[in-house]
Amino acid sequence: MKFSRRTATVAAIAGTASLALVLTGCQTGGNEPSSDEPITLTITTFGTMGIDVNYEAYQEEHPNVTIEATNLENGGAARDDAYAKIAAGTGLSDVVAIEEGWLSTIREVSDAFVDLRDYGIEDNKSDWLDWKYAQGTDGDGRVFGAGLDIGPQGLCFRGDLFEAAGLPGDREGFAEAIGGEDATWESFFEFGQKYTAATGKAFYHNPSFFWNSFVNQQDEGYYKADGTTLNVKDNKALQGQLDLIVENANIGAGLPGWGVGDQAKADDFAVYTCPSWMLGVVSGYYDAGTTGTGWDFADVLPGGAANWGGAFLGVSESSEHKEAAADLALWLAAPAQQAAAFEAAGPFPSTIEGQELVGDSVNAFFNDAPVGEIFTNRAKGVVAQVKGPEDSVIQDNVFGPVLDQISQGEITDGAAAWDAAMVLFDQLVKQ
Amino acid sequence: MSTLDARRTGSRLTFRQKLANFDYKASPYLYISPFFLMFAVLGLFPIIYTVNVSLYNWDLLKGQGDFVGLDNYVTTLTDPFFWNAFGNTISIFLLSAVPQLIIATVIAAVLDQAIRASTFWRMSILLPYIAAPVAVAVIFTQIFNQFGGPITGAMEALGLEPIRWGFDPFPSHVAIATMVNWRWTGYNALILLAAMQAIPRDIYESASLDGAGRARRFWSITIPMIRPTMIFVIITSTIGGLQIFTEPKLFDGQSNGGSNRQFQTIVLYLYEMAFPRRDFGRAAATAWILFLIIILVGLINYAISRTIASQDIKRNIRLPKRAAVNANGARR
Numbered sequence: 016m017k018f019s020r021r022t023a024t025v026a027a028i029a030g031t032a033s034l035a036l037v038l039t040g041c042q043t044g045g046n047e048p049s050s051d052e053p054i055t056l057t058i059t060t061f062g063t064m065g066i067d068v069n070y071e072a073y074q075e076e077h078p079n080v081t082i083e084a085t086n087l088e089n090g091g092a093a094r095d096d097a098y099a100k101i102a103a104g105t106g107l108s109d110v111v112a113i114e115e116g117w118l119s120t121i122r123e124v125s126d127a128f129v130d131l132r133d134y135g136i137e138d139n140k141s142d143w144l145d146w147k148y149a150q151g152t153d154g155d156g157r158v159f160g161a162g163l164d165i166g167p168q169g170l171c172f173r174g175d176l177f178e179a180a181g182l183p184g185d186r187e188g189f190a191e192a193i194g195g196e197d198a199t200w201e202s203f204f205e206f207g208q209k210y211t212a213a214t215g216k217a218f219y220h221n222p223s224f225f226w227n228s229f230v231n232q233q234d235e236g237y238y239k240a241d242g243t244t245l246n247v248k249d250n251k252a253l254q255g256q257l258d259l260i261v262e263n264a265n266i267g268a269g270l271p272g273w274g275v276g277d278q279a280k281a282d283d284f285a286v287y288t289c290p291s292w293m294l295g296v297v298s299g300y301y302d303a304g305t306t307g308t309g310w311d312f313a314d315v316l317p318g319g320a321a322n323w324g325g326a327f328l329g330v331s332e333s334s335e336h337k338e339a340a341a342d343l344a345l346w347l348a349a350p351a352q353q354a355a356a357f358e359a360a361g362p363f364p365s366t367i368e369g370q371e372l373v374g375d376s377v378n379a380f381f382n383d384a385p386v387g388e389i390f391t392n393r394a395k396g397v398v399a400q401v402k403g404p405e406d407s408v409i410q411d412n413v414f415g416p417v418l419d420q421i422s423q424g425e426i427t428d429g430a431a432a433w434d435a436a437m438v439l440f441d442q443l444v445k446q
Numbered sequence: 447m448s449t450l451d452a453r454r455t456g457s458r459l460t461f462r463q464k465l466a467n468f469d470y471k472a473s474p475y476l477y478i479s480p481f482f483l484m485f486a487v488l489g490l491f492p493i494i495y496t497v498n499v500s501l502y503n504w505d506l507l508k509g510q511g512d513f514v515g516l517d518n519y520v521t522t523l524t525d526p527f528f529w530n531a532f533g534n535t536i537s538i539f540l541l542s543a544v545p546q547l548i549i550a551t552v553i554a555a556v557l558d559q560a561i562r563a564s565t566f567w568r569m570s571i572l573l574p575y576i577a578a579p580v581a582v583a584v585i586f587t588q589i590f591n592q593f594g595g596p597i598t599g600a601m602e603a604l605g606l607e608p609i610r611w612g613f614d615p616f617p618s619h620v621a622i623a624t625m626v627n628w629r630w631t632g633y634n635a636l637i638l639l640a641a642m643q644a645i646p647r648d649i650y651e652s653a654s655l656d657g658a659g660r661a662r663r664f665w666s667i668t669i670p671m672i673r674p675t676m677i678f679v680i681i682t683s684t685i686g687g688l689q690i691f692t693e694p695k696l697f698d699g700q701s702n703g704g705s706n707r708q709f710q711t712i713v714l715y716l717y718e719m720a721f722p723r724r725d726f727g728r729a730a731a732t733a734w735i736l737f738l739i740i741i742l743v744g745l746i747n748y749a750i751s752r753t754i755a756s757q758d759i760k761r762n763i764r765l766p767k768r769a770a771v772n773a774n775g776a777r778r
Contacts, residue, residue: 088699089699089700091700091722092699094721094722095721095722098506098507098721098724099506099721101507102506102507102726120507120724123507123508124507124508127507270593271593271612271700272700273700275593277593277594278593278594281594407722408722408723411701411722412722415701415705416705416706416707419613419705419706420706423610423613442525442526442527
């Protein structure tokens with residue numbers, strides 16, 4: 016009698032060895048999906064993850080499987096969708112993409128997702144970066160999410176506009192001009208001031224991405240490393256960055272963070288903070304296949320390397336085809352498929368082999384920038400920061416409104432900005 | 447022997463007769479029961495269950511926590527963001543309901559006249575109502591886009607300072623109210639038109655013979671005689687207007703009613719509590735507070751609309767009972 020992985024799970028839940036034997040007897044053979052039984056697997060993703068390019072290949076390899084994919088507009092929509100369905104106890108698709116920003120909340124209810132160890136993820140544990148694998152593991156050691164991409168960051172910039180302004184416009188020159196390896200946010204904004212002074216145009220579109228990047232660069236972000244102690248009040252580093260953003264509000268375009276394609280085409284701003292998955296967002300502002308827009312991608316981030324975002328694939332416990340769904344999820348998260356997604360949309364592989372596969376990759380939209388090599392550099396030494404349960408609330412509802420008011424010129428004083436944020440913090444976050 | 451005869455003579459009823467008796471008495475209730483059964487399952491149960499949820503610490507994902515009594519109500523009513531949402535809701539409600547009713551009444555009065563191709567015009571005003579609210583919201587969000595939308599473009603071309611539709615509270619309320627008006631004005635006009643058509647024409651004739659002009663006839667006959675329908679329209683507008691969600695949600699999909707809650711309505715506040723913030727207990731409490739607010743505002747509106755346009759005329763003309771239109775159905 017074969018003791019399958021699936022039945023092992025059932026046994027663990029039942030909790031008694033004898034019951035497990037009975038169940039095994041009932042289930043072996045009976046519930047294992049035979050390879051030719053036609054099944055439909057549903058998957059919910061968000062934004063531009065690029066993994067959809069792999070669906071067809073999977074269906075060719077598995078002729079009995081039909082993939083029904085839903086792609087939601089952004090991570091926030093995917094979060095609300097997943098929360099509602101977990102709360103209802105039903106409705107989650109077989110495979111669900113989880114964003115790093117709300118991963119810590121999912122971890123608290125990780126039993127809504129299967130333990131991927133039952134489906135063999137441990138055999139390939141060494142594929143992943145250690146910290147990525149650890150992020151998808153809960154307190155009991157259950158692996159509820161298979162790491163997909165990570166978000167090492169560089170800067171997307173408009174070389175043509177910089178050159179027209181008499182500033183260095185090639186990717187090495189631009190990186191050097193803002194300080195290269197030692198680039199700071201101060202030196203970055205100094206460069207921007209020069210650009211705006213020379214052209215009269217805005218340098219950046221919205222300060223919130225700089226803020227996100229800065230927070231992610233800290234050893235400890237909104238929470239201490241334990242993931243439960245808040246680290247916002249009297250945080251001099253955050254306060255200093257808010258001051259800096261207020262001082263440089265004059266070179267911002269006052270635009271929203273997302274959906275600024277028309278303004279990009281109108282040269283209304285010249286830089287965009289680009290974690291790997293953002294490449295697809297920026298190129299998505301233009302028609303597919305467009306090149307020569309002036310956008311380029313530089314191997315530099317003011318303030319040092321940082322990770323922003325990244326996704327995981329979970330298999331819902333309510334799935335009727337857990338075995339098949341887990342097979343699909345683990346296949347999609349395997350190095351070769353991560354590499355294919357990177358080529359399609361830019362999210363950088365979280366597996367070491369996947370990163371090697373894309374090492375020589377260039378991106379035609381970004382002036383043939385060697386994005387594979389650049390992200391490999393940008394990912395060096397990066398470890399994702401520990402996030403706490405209220406991280407997205409602090410990001411979106413505490414600092415978000417304040418940054419928006421700075422961007423719109425409503426707040427022009429650093430101390431006032433900080434005070435406004437602390438009022439919101441006290442109202443919104445249980446301390 | 448019929449059932450009645452049997453009763454009269456005092457003899458025992460046969461089973462058949464009992465059945466017929468039961469059929470006579472119970473059938474009507476049986477026929478209307480599907481609605482009430484569905485309502486009990488889909489309406490009443492959730493409403494009562496919401497009371498239960500509102501009395502606990504209730505995490506969206508982790509479920510029921512400790513019993514906290516009325517704490518969720520107290521926290522909600524002392525939350526400045528709740529009152530901000532309340533103010534926004536009332537502002538958007540007034541900006542939509544008032545112009546909507548005035549314009550709908552005027553359109554109905556015009557369509558009530560003998561005009562060419564009246565069916566065409568009547569169908570046309572209903573078209574916006576047929577369009578899906580999401581589609582309407584998406585299109586209007588583009589029109590009111592403060593970054594490169596057509597209105598901003600036109601204002602810039604005229605050398606005017608562009609309005610920050612998405613950032614300043616009042617303009618955002620105007621933009622959202624415009625979407626609501628676009629969708630509901632025609633619908634309300636059609637209902638009011640039906641009421642106007644039910645007014646006997648001979649009343650207008652006698653009024654003309656007595657020398658009443660067009661305006662006088664409108665104010666003294668039309669308005670008072672469509673009053674019951676007007677009350678219906680006002681009540682449904684109140685319910686719909688205070689529950690407004692789709693339009694402000696889609697006006698900025700990244701947030702729940704603006705980056706700084708400039709157009710966060712009560713239902714969006716509820717949504718933020720329930721999903722991004724995961725506090726189901728407070729969301730449930732908010733739902734009940736909203737329910738009470740709607741009843742209160744509905745009663746106020748009912749009282750006001752009873753007094754308007756009915757003072758001098760109702761002593762002179764007997765109102766026909768059939769002016770009320772049998773128009774039910776969910777709004778929004």
